[in-house]
Ligand code: NA
């Protein structure tokens with residue numbers, strides 16, 4: 001009975017806090033504390049809150065989050081995005097809406113490196129938007145395609161969110177998750193390109209005639225090689241076991257720093273600002289992580305996951321239907337929440353159901369969940385990639401939405417594919433024996 | 435009265451299984467007056483976090499190990515000495531001799547021991563190089579858990595101790611970040627290390643029993659009849675884990691052999707000789723624990 | 736007062752920047768020492784965790800002093816102006832205050848006290864010193880958030896800075 005009471009306090013309070021516009025972290029913290037007061041006295045709640053604030057982020061793996069963020073920010077300011085766009089244009093140039101395809105491929109390439117949907121949308125979209133406008137593309141269309149492909153880097157490794165999932169889930173192999181993210185991530189990108197192709201045809205968008213000689217093409221490729229090498233070094237190092245995922249993230253920082261010096265695109269002043277910005281953002285994000293771990297603890301203590309699990313199983317014990325319900329619930333929640341808090345809150349609830357009761361592989365579950373929450377990043381009302389994409393595309397969200405709707409439909413289809421065809425995710429991890 | 439007991443082991447681990455049985459038995463025998471809720475899989479935190487929660491009154495019982503208990507009660511340092519116990523029978527004999535005194539020492543710590551359980555003997559296992567003597571450990575990177583006493587002992591035995599979090603051990607072994615690790619044979623199966631490990635040497639450097647602790651405040655809430663039931667069921671818990679662990683170790687060895695791991699008995703004396711300074715150090719610095727060590731040694735004569 | 740705050744913020748920002756650099760250096764050192772020196776350092780894991788936690792709580796406190804630096808859902812409150820908007824800000828301020836006082840300061844002090852006599856696993860640091868960052872961050876957050884709150888209310892009243 002206590003469990004019900006805790007949920008009845010936690011949920012409405014959480015929503016009130018969220019919509020009143022207070023910091024999400026404080027909303028999560030206060031609603032959790034209020035709810036657990038049903039079971040525990042005030043002093044204990046205060047102590048446990050502080051213990052979780054410390055313990056919730058006292059994990060070595062958590063370091064990968066600031067490291068990958070820093071690497072992404074350095075590359076963002078280091079002009080590395082530009083080299084990758086040139087490369088993408090060379091490949092996507094012959095299709096109608098060439099620049100849109102180049103944008104998607106740019107996001108896939110840069111997303112691979114940065115692992116942050118926001119950094120990627122800002123870096124590639126920010127560079128491409130003016131070019132597209134000049135060529136007569138509707139800014140809302142350009143922005144929609146940029147936004148739609150923004151989150152691919154969350155799946156294509158290395159990815160901070162996959163690392164976060166590994167931590168929250170209690171140690172699902174990071175290398176396994178990284179390998180598992182490749183195919184669903186590429187499918188995501190391809191799906192967006194297919195939508196872009198039909199939309200571009202309908203609106204008669206131009207192809208990019210390439211008058212480059214073979215030598216010039218080679219030069220474009222050659223210029224992008226140092227950037228591409230980062231993927232080889234970091235991924236190869238992690239999967240090949242030269243270093244752990246966290247150490248790999250530090251290597252990514254060092255390499256991107258060297259790269260920025262090589263391209264000579266980052267000044268000392270800018271570097272200092274990048275460092276302090278990243279440090280501050282680390283504080284913001286890991287504070288949220290710490291508070292979410294408090295919420296997870298409180299839910300575990302009040303035995304809420306068991307209750308939700310039982311309720312879901314009472315609805316149906318059909319695996320296919322249940323996975324559909326879970327996916328749709330996550331999609332709805334994802335429209336309000338960003339991926340980071342959502343992973344922290346829902347992993348402890350949903351993972352035992354999927355892996356425990358249905359024997360779903362934890363890697364498969366993690367990739368499915370991040371795919372799902374990635375969609376949440378581009379849906380209104382709350383979507384950081386959507387916000388950033390609209391800002392760099394210099395257009396309004398309500399104008400972008402009509403172009404995004406078909407993308408949502410197609411991505412939902414891909415999500416179902418990823419959900420019900422485990423081998424899409426598990427093929428590569430199995431290949432390296434995980 | 436509802437008690438909350440927490441265990442960092444996974445839900446199918448012997449200790450959690452035995453705790454669930456303990457819970458049913460208590461509920462039945464107290465006619466439902468005392469209910470015990472079991473939280474497995476470390477959902478309520480790490481072991482030292484759980485001990486703090488118990489001291490604050492948030493939890494009532496915790497299954498933990500002397501590695502974390504020694505921070506609160508120095509007597510438990512005794513159990514962190516390598517080669518303290520001769521064999522499984524020795525553990526039982528010695529624990530029965532000292533457990534009451536150990537469990538009730540330092541009541542100011544806020545908890546007392548209720549039951550102990552075997553966690554098996556820890557030995558070295560490696561990917562390439564077979565370990566027959568301490569000399570074979572020279573220059574080998576061996577994974578250790580993040581614990582000072584374990585790191586120290588492994589270094590004294592000759593290896594380079596490398597702390598790696600449990601979740602990353604598989605990849606660390608597979609890719610040669612470490613050359614081996616140490617633990618009981620069941621860890622080969624639990625961590626899937628069996629896919630990469632080739633040699634297991636029974637050097638048995640550690641046998642550290644787990645302890646089920648209960649908050650003294652909670653204990654005082656029980657009436658005499660309930661206390662008696664708790665003590666009896668605590669004995670059953672100890673026996674039950676022993677049975678489950680024995681089955682699990684046998685099965686783990688069999689499965690590992692099928693996957694090509696070789697198990698080897700080694701001469702323990704050269705290993706023991708290396709860690710003797712640890713005994714002298716404890717005798718010099720920790721009188722209470724040293725006394726327990728002497729009694730453990732005497733009980734095994 | 737304003738001057739003091741500027742110095743304080745600059746000092747904390749510099750400190751967390753140094754911490755971040757230190758983290759990258761320690762992680763690189765760990766890889767280097769393992770491969771080149773064949774001697775994996777015992778202390779880096781713990782040192783990095785504690786440095787990161789200190790960075791996080793100093794950074795989070797700093798972010799409370801900057802409008803909208805902590806993630807929040809602004810779409811509803813942004814629709815209001817004037818007096819109603821001030822009510823939203825008062826509510827937000829009160830929530831941050833309550834959380835910091837109860838969890839970070841009161842709970843944090845309880846944590847420091849329970850850490851008395853506990854030492855960290857590999858560096859043998861007294862845990863009450865390490866835990867001290869939680870109540871300290873709570874205190875710093877209250878200070879900076881109060882300053883920011885006063886400024887925001889002033890801006891809403893005068894309709895400046897986009898309100
Ligand atoms: Na990525």
Ligand code: NA
Nearest residue numbers: 335376379382
């Ligand atoms: Na959304």
